[in-house]
Structures are given as structure tokens and as C-alpha cells.
Amino acid sequence: MSTSKIEIDGVGKSYVSGKRRDRKVVNALQGVNLTIAPGGFVSLLGPSGCGKTTLLKCLDGLIPITDGEIRVGGKAIKGPGRDRAFVFQDFRLFPWRSVLGNVCFPLETTVSSRAERETTARKYIEMVGLSAFEKHHPHELSGGMQQRVGIARALAVNPDILLMDEPFGALDAQTRELMQVELLRIWELTGKTVVFVTHSVDEAIFLSQRIAVFSARPGRISAEFDVPFGYPRNEHTVRGDGRFVELRHEIWGLLKGDQNSSFSE
Amino acid sequence: MVRDWLVRIATFCALLLVWQLVAQQMSAAILPTPQRTVNALIALIERGELQTAWGQSAVQVAVAMVLSALLGVGLGVLFGWYRKLDQLFSPLFGSLFLMPRVALIPLIALWFGLQDVAKVMLIMAFSFFEIFFTVRNGVKSVESEYVDVARAYCVPQGRTLRTVVMPAIRPYIITGLRLGLVYALVGVVLAGFFLEANGIGGMIYDLGSNFRTAELMAALFSVMVVGLAVNLGLRQLETRLTPWQVSR
Ligand SMILES: Nc1ncnc2c1ncn2[C@@H]1O[C@H](COP(=O)(O)OP(=O)(O)O)[C@@H](O)[C@H]1O
Ligand SMILES: [Mg+2]
Numbered sequence: 001m002s003t004s005k006i007e008i009d010g011v012g013k014s015y016v017s018g019k020r021r022d023r024k025v026v027n028a029l030q031g032v033n034l035t036i037a038p039g040g041f042v043s044l045l046g047p048s049g050c051g052k053t054t055l056l057k058c059l060d061g062l063i064p065i066t067d068g069e070i071r072v073g074g075k076a077i078k079g080p081g082r083d084r085a086f087v088f089q090d091f092r093l094f095p096w097r098s099v100l101g102n103v104c105f106p107l108e109t110t111v112s113s114r115a116e117r118e119t120t121a122r123k124y125i126e127m128v129g130l131s132a133f134e135k136h137h138p139h140e141l142s143g144g145m146q147q148r149v150g151i152a153r154a155l156a157v158n159p160d161i162l163l164m165d166e167p168f169g170a171l172d173a174q175t176r177e178l179m180q181v182e183l184l185r186i187w188e189l190t191g192k193t194v195v196f197v198t199h200s201v202d203e204a205i206f207l208s209q210r211i212a213v214f215s216a217r218p219g220r221i222s223a224e225f226d227v228p229f230g231y232p233r234n235e236h237t238v239r240g241d242g243r244f245v246e247l248r249h250e251i252w253g254l255l256k257g258d259q260n261s262s263f264s265e
Numbered sequence: 266m267v268r269d270w271l272v273r274i275a276t277f278c279a280l281l282l283v284w285q286l287v288a289q290q291m292s293a294a295i296l297p298t299p300q301r302t303v304n305a306l307i308a309l310i311e312r313g314e315l316q317t318a319w320g321q322s323a324v325q326v327a328v329a330m331v332l333s334a335l336l337g338v339g340l341g342v343l344f345g346w347y348r349k350l351d352q353l354f355s356p357l358f359g360s361l362f363l364m365p366r367v368a369l370i371p372l373i374a375l376w377f378g379l380q381d382v383a384k385v386m387l388i389m390a391f392s393f394f395e396i397f398f399t400v401r402n403g404v405k406s407v408e409s410e411y412v413d414v415a416r417a418y419c420v421p422q423g424r425t426l427r428t429v430v431m432p433a434i435r436p437y438i439i440t441g442l443r444l445g446l447v448y449a450l451v452g453v454v455l456a457g458f459f460l461e462a463n464g465i466g467g468m469i470y471d472l473g474s475n476f477r478t479a480e481l482m483a484a485l486f487s488v489m490v491v492g493l494a495v496n497l498g499l500r501q502l503e504t505r506l507t508p509w510q511v512s513r
Contacts, residue, residue, distance in 0.1 A: 060417055086417040092410065095509035096432045106418035108428070139509040157418065 005073060005161065005193045006036040006059065012067030012218075013054055028054040030218035032068070036210075038160075041187060041194045043204035043211045047255065051219025052197040053089075056163050059195060060086045072161065082110070085154035087164040091146045093138040099125060099149050100134040106157045124152040127186060144175035148182075155186070161193045168203070177235060180207055188231055201251050206238055213254055223254055297479035306483035314468065315487060322453045322464035325381060329388035329452070333445055336389075337396025338438055344397075345404025345434075346426060362394040366452075370459045384456040384464075391452035392445035399444060403437025404430060436507045443499035450492055 013029040028051040036042050044052045057063045059070060061079040069076050072083060085106075093102050103121035111117045125134050128148035138146050147167055154162055167183075168176045184207065187194055198204050204211045205227055215222040228243050238244050281299055288298040297305070309315040344351045344358075369390050377383035411433050415425040457466015465488060472481040 062413065062417060080417050080419050082419055088414070092414045094411065094414075094429070094432070096435070096507075105414075105428075106420070109418070109420050109424060137509065 004035040005038040005040065006034075006195070007071040007074075008032055008034040008055075008059070008068070009071065010068035011055070011058065011065050011070060013051070013058055013063070013065050027218035029058070029065075030067075030220050032220055034212055034221060034224075036193060036195065039191050039193055040210065041196065041208045043196045043198055043208040044214060045198055045201065045204045045211050045251070046214025046219070047216060048199060050214040050216035052199075052214060053165050054219065056086070056165050056195065056197050059161075060084050060163050062086070082157055083159055084161045084163055085157055085159040087147075087150050087154050087162065087167045089166040089169050091138070091143075091150045091170075093146055093149055093153075095138050098135050098137055099130060099141070099152075102138070102149055103152045103156050106153060110157070121152070121156055124155045125149075127155065127189070128152045128182070142175070143171050144179060147171065147179065151183070151186070155190065155192075159192065161195065162187075164194065164196045166197050166199065169198070176203075181235065183207065184231065184233060201248055201255070202239075205244060205247055205251075206233065206235065211251070213251060225251065294476050294478050297482060301479045302482045302486070305477075305479035306486065309480055309483055315484070318463070318465045318468040318484075319487070319491070322457070322466070325384045325456065325464060326388060326446075326449050326453050328381075329385045330392060330442075330446060330449055332385070333389050333392040333396055333449070334442060337393050337441060337445065338400050341397045341400025341441070342404055342426070342430070342434070345401040345408075346430065351401070358394070358397065362398065366390045367455060370455070374460060379461040383460050384453070387456045387460065388449050388452035391448040395444040395448050396438075396441040399437050399441030400434060403434040403441075407433040436503065439499065439503045439506060443496065443503070446495050446499065447492065450488070450495070454488065 011029055011032040012027070015026045015028055016023065017026075018024050032055060034042075044055060046052055054063070058065045059072075059077075061077050061081060061084075071077070072081070094105065097105065100118065100121055103125055104117045107117040107120060111120070122131070122134065125131055128151055130145060130148055130152070133141065133145065138149065141149070147170075150167070168179050171179060180203065183194075194208075196204075196207060198207075208227055211225045211227065212221045213223045213225070214220070225247060227247065229238055229241070284296075284299055288296045293301060306315075344355065366387075370387060373383050373386050373390070377386050407430060411429050412425060415429045420429070453464060454466040454469065457464045457468065458470050461467070462470055465484065469481065469484050469488075472478075472484055
């Protein structure tokens with residue numbers, strides 16, 4: 001057993017679209033290297049279109065890589081696995097199912113007893129603070145609540161690794177802050193390895209232990225930063241700390257230097 | 266809402282008035298007055314002719330719709346799900362869909378005669394494609410969004426089809442059925458014109474050829490009402506069964 005949970009080794013990914021003459025190749029990722037320790041919280045940070053979602057989908061095995069290798073727990077991955085769970089930016093809840101039904105969904109292939117599935121699902125619904133809403137349908141919930149369901153669904157399969165693709169990107173600032181605190185609480189409680197995609201510098205610093213900064217076309221990691229704060233973190237103490245300001249400044253400088261970046265905050 | 270209805274009623278009254286004014290200037294064989302039309306409608310109902318005609322048509326439409334729904338939903342799901350099948354056969358279905366379906370009538374008459382079987386076939390030619398294409402496109406469009414979730418959680422294909430695709434395309438199935446039924450009405454009227462003259466189509470044809478214009482107008486009015494009712498009823502069903510589809 002190696003000491004790292006995830007090893008991304010010279011990974012490249014190009015998308016091919018169109019046929020024959022109209023064939024287009026997009027080099028979304030090229031030569032990406034990153035290792036992530038078990039129980040670590042790593043953010044992938046970069047402007048839109050730099051390949052963050054692509055890398056996360058490759059990590060989940062949803063799309064095949066065209067170059068290099070991704071190892072999880074020392075083994076090269078071949079497709080989606082039950083050791084990893086994906087949290088989507090647009091929640092992707094099933095509108096025809098209740099909160100409970102949505103969280104039960106991934107368990108239906110592995111757990112045959114309905115009662116057992118519901119017990120497990122309820123445990124995670126409680127963890128994200130939605131016990132009072134388990135019979136509600138997604139369209140009756142706010143965006144923040146819907147993403148809590150998305151997180152509960154991912155936790156329900158008890159994965160080692162949580163892959164989160166801008167999970168709070170669609171939420172308003174206030175809800176977003178609440179969800180960040182909530183996520184850290186759950187992370188400390190469960191000890192999962194988290195790979196968190198964001199395009200917000202502040203969010204990356206507040207949440208993660210390490211930040212991998214992307215540059216675009218072809219997407220690759222241009223720098224990695226260690227975040228010098230312990231947990232539990234407090235939004236106000238972190239933001240008031242001189243090291244936060246310094247790190248923020250440094251990352252911003254890097255992103256601005258990237259000509260392709262289309263950043264604004 | 267109330268204002269909408271007021272406007273609608275006002276428009277209806279205005280149209281009625283125009284109709285009355287124009288009809289007074291014309292022979293009743295060309296354009297009967299609203300009053301004569303209403304009388305004709307009452308007479309048609311009292312003699313039971315309208316009910317008999319609609320009864321015959323309803324049976325033909327019902328049988329054709331059940332078959333179209335089974336075939337359309339079944340094939341639609343199959344074609345939407347298996348891309349190879351779609352690439353192979355969709356050009357054929359596409360060109361049949363684009364062809365004016367009325368042109369098929371002589372062939373249908375040759376193959377199936379003029380009775381109910383032929384009529385059901387003709388109605389199906391109208392309703393099947395609406396259902397098939399709506400469902401097939403539905404399966405294709407839910408694919409990336411919801412099927413990815415199933416894939417991410419290692420749900421096998423068969424199960425995904427059953428527990429994700431089928432419920433996800435429910436709104437498309439209902440829309441397909443609504444469109445299919447509206448087109449089935451076109452089919453059943455044409456069936457009465459060109460095949461054995463019974464049902465509402467046959468009735469309209471006979472009334473027209475005998476210059477019974479007031480009764481003809483009354484029969485047309487009944488077609489309009491049925492069309493509106495079908496559309497409205499299935500829209501209600503749509504919002505009832507898929508409450509999350511807020512705007513559609
Ligand atoms: N399915 C696809 N087919 C072709 N090109 C794609 C596809 N998905 C993403 N891309 C391209 O790959 C690049 C990286 O996209 P993505 O990973 O979504 O970036 P990010 O998540 O950082 O915004 C973009 O240029 C995008 O247009
Ligand atoms: Mg993205």
C-alpha cells in the first residue's frame with residue numbers, strides 16, 4: 001500500500017468530436033501530475049475551460065483518459081468505482097424521487113433490503129441537516145438544500161473519495177459560506193479524501209489543505225500551494241489572518257499571469 | 266386569469282355577431298346563421314346521430330392509440346437508448362414521417378380494405394410517429410444529464426433504463442401521447458372520407474355532399490370541441506404527473 005490515495009501520473013485527455021473532415025481535437029489536459037494523501041482535502045483551482053471538470057471526471061472514470069495513468073489506492077482505475085462518489089455542480093437529483101428516494105438510489109444496486117437502505121440514507125440525510133425534508137421533492141427545496149441532498153447521496157455509498165465539481169457554484173454567497181462550513185464539518189467527521197473543484201480563490205483557501213492551480217489550453221497544473229491553517233477553521237479568523245491575504249495575493253498573481261484566464265471576482 | 270377569460274368571451278361574442286351579420290346576407294346552404302347551426306346540433310344529438318358517429322370514431326381512435334402508444338413508446342425507448350439501431354433505421358422513419366401521410370391511403374386500402382382494420386392503420390400512420398419521435402428524442406436528451414449519475418454510481422445498464430430513463434422520460438411520453446391523439450383525430454376524420462364512410466369523418470363527408478350545411482357546421486363544431494378537450498385534458502395530466510416540469 002502506497003502512502004498516497006490518488007496518484008495522477010502524466011495524465012492527458014483530448015476530446016475528439018466531429019467526423020472525418022470536421023474532426024476537431026481539443027487537448028483538455030496534458031501532462032497532469034498530482035498526488036493526494038488519504039484523508040486529504042485538495043482543491044483544483046482555475047479559470048473556466050481549463051479542464052477541471054475533465055480531470056475530475058477522469059478521476060471518477062466517467063470518461064477515459066488518453067494518456068498517462070490514474071491510480072487509486074495503488075491500482076490503476078478502469079471506470080467508475082464504488083470507492084469514489086461524484087457531486088455534480090448542477091446537483092443532478094432525480095425530480096421524480098423524494099429526498100429519501102434520491103439518497104437511496106445508489107444503494108439500490110448494492111443493498112437488497114429496503115429498510116436497510118432507508119436506515120443508511122436517513123443517517124446521511126440527518127448529517128446534512130435535512131431530516132425534516134426527507135419526503136420533499138427536489139423542486140420543493142432551495143438550491144442549497146438540493147446540494148445537501150447531492151452530498152448525502154454521495155456519502156451514502158460510503159466512498160473513500162469524494163469528487164466535488166464546483167458543488168457550491170450555483171449557490172448564493174450566504175448559502176455558499178454555510179455549505180463550506182458544513183462540508184468541513186462532514187469531512188472532519190467522516191475522514192474522506194476530498195477533491196474539490198472551484199474557480200474561487202477564497203473558497204479554495206478556506207477549505208483545502210492543498211491547492212493545485214490550473215492553467216488553460218492545454219490544461220495542466222501550473223503550481224501547488226499548501227494552506228497554512230489547521231482545522232477546524234473559522235471563516236473570520238482565516239480571512240483576517242495575514243497569511244490568507246498573502247496566499248490569496250500570490251495565487252491571484254499566478255492566475256492573472258495566465259493570458260488565457262478569464263478571471264473576475 | 267379572469268381578464269384572459271373576459272377577453273376570450275368578448276372575442277367569441279364578437280365572432281358570433283360577425284357570423285350572424287354575414288349569414289343574414291347569404292343563402293343558408295352556404296352559411297347558416299348561428300341560430301340554425303345550434304338547432305341543427307340539437308337535432309343531431311336528439312336523433313343520436315352525433316353520438317353514434319363519435320362512438321364509432323372513438324373505438325377506432327382508442328384501438329389505434331393503444332397500438333401506437335405501445336409501439337411508439339417501445340421503439341422510441343429502444344432507438345433512443347441503442348445508438349446503433351437509431352443510426353440504422355432513423356433515416357427510414359424520418360422519411361416516412363416527412364411524407365404526407367394522406368398519400369398512404371390507397372396503399373392502406375389495398376392492403377387492409379376499407380373497414381375498421383384499415384382505419385386503425387391509417388390513424389396509426391398519423392399518431393405513431395408523433396409518439397415515437399417525441400419519446401426517442403426524450404431518451405436522448407435525458408441521457409447525459411441523468412444517465413451520468415447512474416454511471417457514476419455504478420448502476421448497471423438494464424437497471425438504469427428501468428429506474429432512471431423510464432421515469433425521466435415520463436413528460437416526453439405524455440407530450441407524445443397528446444400530440445399523437447391530436448393527429449389521430451386528423452386520421453380518423455380522413456378515414457371517414459376515404460375509407461368506409463362511418464364515424465365522424467363519414468358523417469362530415471355525407472352532410473357536405475348533401476348540402477346540409479347547418480348540420481355540417483354543427484359536426485365541425487363537435488370536432489373542434491373534442492380536439493380542445495383532448496389537448497386540455499392531457500395537459501392537465503401532464504402537470505399532474507410531472508409537477509417538477511414547471512414551464513413547458
Ligand atoms: N465532451 C466534450 N467534447 C469536446 N470538448 C470538451 C468536452 N468537454 C469539455 N470540453 C473542452 O475541454 C476543455 C475543458 O473543459 P472543462 O473540463 O469542462 O473545463 P472546466 O471544468 O475547468 O471549466 C474546454 O475547452 C471544453 O470546451
Ligand atoms: Mg467545470
